[in-house]
Amino acid sequence: xxxxxxxxxxxxxxxxxxxxxxSSWEKEQTIRNGTEPCYGExxxxxxxxxxxxxxxxxxxxxxxxxxxDDVNCYDSNECVERKESPDVFFCCCxxxxxxxxxxxAPEAPPQTTSNPFSQKPQxxxxxxxxxxxxxxxxxxxxxxxxMWRHHKLAYxxxxxxxxxxxxxxxxxxxxxxxxQLIEVKARGRFGCVWKAQLLNEYVxxxxxxxQDKLSWQNEYEIYSVSGMKHENxxxxxxxxxxxxxxxxxxxxxxxxxxxxSLTDYLKANVVSWNELCHIAQSAARGxxxxxxxxxxxxxxxxxxIAHRDIKxxxxxxxxxxxxxxxxxxxxxxxxxxxxxxxxxxxxxxxRYMAPEVLEGAINFQRDSFLRIDMYAFGLVLWELASRCTAxxxxxxxxxxxxxxxxxxxxxxxxxxxxxxxxxxGPVDEYMLPFEEEVGQHPSLEDMQEVVVHKKLRPCLxxxxxxxxxxxxGGVC
Numbered sequence: 001x002x003x004x005x006x007x008x009x010x011x012x013x014x015x016x017x018x019x020x021x022x023s024s025w026e027k028e029q030t031i032r033n034g035t036e037p038c039y040g041e042x043x044x045x046x047x048x049x050x051x052x053x054x055x056x057x058x059x060x061x062x063x064x065x066x067x068x069d070d071v072n073c074y075d076s077n078e079c080v081e082r083k084e085s086p087d088v089f090f091c092c093c094x095x096x097x098x099x100x101x102x103x104x105a106p107e108a109p110p111q112t113t114s115n116p117f118s119q120k121p122q123x124x125x126x127x128x129x130x131x132x133x134x135x136x137x138x139x140x141x142x143x144x145x146x147m148w149r150h151h152k153l154a155y156x157x158x159x160x161x162x163x164x165x166x167x168x169x170x171x172x173x174x175x176x177x178x179x180q181l182i183e184v185k186a187r188g189r190f191g192c193v194w195k196a197q198l199l200n201e202y203v204x205x206x207x208x209x210x211q212d213k214l215s216w217q218n219e220y221e222i223y224s225v226s227g228m229k230h231e232n233x234x235x236x237x238x239x240x241x242x243x244x245x246x247x248x249x250x251x252x253x254x255x256x257x258x259x260x261s262l263t264d265y266l267k268a269n270v271v272s273w274n275e276l277c278h279i280a281q282s283a284a285r286g287x288x289x290x291x292x293x294x295x296x297x298x299x300x301x302x303x304x305i306a307h308r309d310i311k312x313x314x315x316x317x318x319x320x321x322x323x324x325x326x327x328x329x330x331x332x333x334x335x336x337x338x339x340x341x342x343x344x345x346x347x348x349x350x351r352y353m354a355p356e357v358l359e360g361a362i363n364f365q366r367d368s369f370l371r372i373d374m375y376a377f378g379l380v381l382w383e384l385a386s387r388c389t390a391x392x393x394x395x396x397x398x399x400x401x402x403x404x405x406x407x408x409x410x411x412x413x414x415x416x417x418x419x420x421x422x423x424x425g426p427v428d429e430y431m432l433p434f435e436e437e438v439g440q441h442p443s444l445e446d447m448q449e450v451v452v453h454k455k456l457r458p459c460l461x462x463x464x465x466x467x468x469x470x471x472x473g474g475v476c
Contacts, residue, residue: 014095014096015094018038018099021061033064046067048097049091049178065200191209193205194206195256209247209249216250228302232282232324234326235324238253239252259319263313272389280384287325291370306366306373308332308348353372354371
């Protein structure tokens with residue numbers, strides 16, 4: 001047994017503070033060591049943790065600090081790692097400063113002893129040796145049948161790919177960082193999004209069921225493209241495969257933003273003129289960067305990428321209301337010499353589909369896909385403008401305003417034939433584009449009727465067109 005001592009253990013079950021250490025303190029711009037007070041919800045238990053590595057026989061501490069409610073830490077006043085030969089050692093405990101001292105004590109394999117002087121009757125031994133294989137075989141058959149039934153019900157034929165999607169991408173190493181799910185924040189077409197804790201920071205974990213492997217794999221491949229790191233693209237951390245009971249789950253880990261999506265924010269808040277401009281500008285930068293082909297990028301050739309599911313749900317807001325583009329499960333990258341193919345028809349969210357998508361009249365070229373993104377982005381700008389408190393006369397300048405210039409995206413197609421309506425009035429409750437016409441769950445036929453046949457677009461309020469602003473080469 002290896003024993004790594006760093007201090008003394010206090011055996012209190014109520015954890016209020018823990019020993020703190022961060023080996024990456026210079027990079028993360030934190031303190032190197034000290035004491036960390038532990039905070040958390042009243043109904044959750046608090047613990048201390050330690051992670052370390054064994055480098056050529058010497059101990060190298062990675063991190064120490066506070067840890068949230070974990071059943072594996074309950075009623076343990078010693079920080080002990082019991083796994084057999086892990087790559088990185090991890091332990092947790094309860095009690096003030098209990099992680100000052102941490103131990104490696106792997107569980108010894110169970111030892112079996114035999115009694116050479118068994119007094120069991122010969123008949124019993126014969127029956128035992130005869131029945132055990134039969135019972136075992138029956139158990140295997142029953143378990144196999146149950147697994148077959150479970151698989152058949154869980155993955156109906158319509159969802160199971162008819163061809164092998166190819167090898168799974170290698171999982172980026174999250175290293176010694178233990179990942180703990182906290183609460184579900186959103187559910188969508190391809191799974192759910194959890195708020196999770198990765199040591200002392202919060203992250204978002206998007207969990208895909210195995211039948212959505214292609215979406216998970218596509219999103220990972222898009223994030224892995226050279227040059228995808230950008231302030232206005234959601235920060236990617238890694239992917240993992242996890243077994244949940246008998247089901248395999250595919251995890252995609254990204255940065256976590258507490259304000260959530262633009263949809264969620266606009267439902268609960270209105271925005272000022274400056275906030276509108278900041279959100280619109282940062283979102284536009286993210287989408288423009290995604291669309292841009294950059295042969296000379298420092299990380300390698302960054303190809304042009306079409307998102308194909310632009311909507312306010314897929315625009316996340318940071319704490320300072322800077323926007324970033326998220327969710328690349330349907331994204332399509334364009335590489336020189338490779339065709340986009342003809343299998344990319346009516347995908348995305350119906351409400352945000354461009355007229356040519358609804359008609360099934362897509363030209364499968366890069367520029368066509370990028371224009372489809374811009375139509376959807378115009379609807380996002382309309383949502384943003386519809387919750388802005390700016391009134392006529394609030395700012396000064398010419399009438400070459402933000403509103404008309406940005407909302408030109410709404411009718412960049414079939415411009416001469418649009419039926420654009422205008423309405424006066426103050427800021428209303430948040431509504432999705434076309435919600436007044438088709439409700440919250442439109443069918444494809446509903447959207448075709450409104451957008452293609454009636455050629456309607458979201459209404460532009462009279463006050464938007466009268467509003468004057470300082471023309472400083474605005475965001476659009």
